[in-house]
Amino acid sequence: MDNVNVIAAPAVDAALLLSGRFQRPLSFGLDQLSRYESVLATPFDLRCYTTNRFIRSVEPYRGVRLTTLITEAGLPNSVPGKFKRTVFVAVGHDGYVVTFSWHELFNTPVGENVLVAYECGGRALTPEDGAPILFSGSDILPAPRHVKRLARIEAHVLGPLA
Numbered sequence: 766m767d768n769v770n771v772i773a774a775p776a777v778d779a780a781l782l783l784s785g786r787f788q789r790p791l792s793f794g795l796d797q798l799s800r801y802e803s804v805l806a807t808p809f810d811l812r813c814y815t816t817n818r819f820i821r822s823v824e825p826y827r828g829v830r831l832t833t834l835i836t837e838a839g840l841p842n843s844v845p846g847k848f849k850r851t852v853f854v855a856v857g858h859d860g861y862v863v864t865f866s867w868h869e870l871f872n873t874p875v876g877e878n879v880l881v882a883y884e885c886g887g888r889a890l891t892p893e894d895g896a897p898i899l900f901s902g903s904d905i906l907p908a909p910r911h912v913k914r915l916a917r918i919e920a921h922v923l924g925p926l927a
């Protein structure tokens with residue numbers, strides 16, 4: 766039991782893991798994220814889905830598209846067409862979970878605005894600010910898929926229930 770605190774501490778500060786059914790599981794630090802092609806988001810109002818509560822206005826985020834990171838890690842390819850059954854589960858350091866489907870990210874305009882952000886209003890975001898922040902800029906109510914302290918993207922390949 767002596768190790769409990771050590772195990773519970775964040776493993777590497779602000780490191781993002783891509784794990785599960787990727788061809789190459791990868792890990793990215795904040796500095797590594799900024800080496801990819803970046804996208805500047807449109808400012809938006811953060812509003813909760815459950816309560817419709819206005820949280821705050823958000824200045825333009827800069828980040829890398831989630832599809833760019835997923836492509837880097839490689840979609841599952843063991844069976845032809847299998848990648849289209851992939852669901853991506855994004856997990857925050859606190860265990861908060863949201864989902865994205867392959868179709869949504871790669872085959873609808875929604876995916877173009879799903880970013881892993883490391884800058885806001887021209888200023889670098891620190892882990893204390895919540896970096897890296899995953900958000901889906903096309904969502905009607907953006908707060909639920911605005912994940913602070915993103916820790917992991919898991920790839921799951923779904924099939925029909927047996």
Ligand SMILES: Nc1nc2c(c(=O)[nH]1)N[C@H]1C(S)=C(S)[C@@H](COP(=O)(O)O)O[C@H]1N2
Nearest residue numbers: 813820857858859861908909911912913914
């Ligand atoms: N990591 C993490 N991100 C999260 C959540 C959470 O519980 N954990 N809750 C989401 C929801 S439902 C809301 S309404 C907003 C709340 O934002 P706030 O904590 O800045 O008020 O964060 C979103 N992002």
Ligand SMILES: [Mo]
Nearest residue numbers: 813814815908
């Ligand atoms: Mo919420």
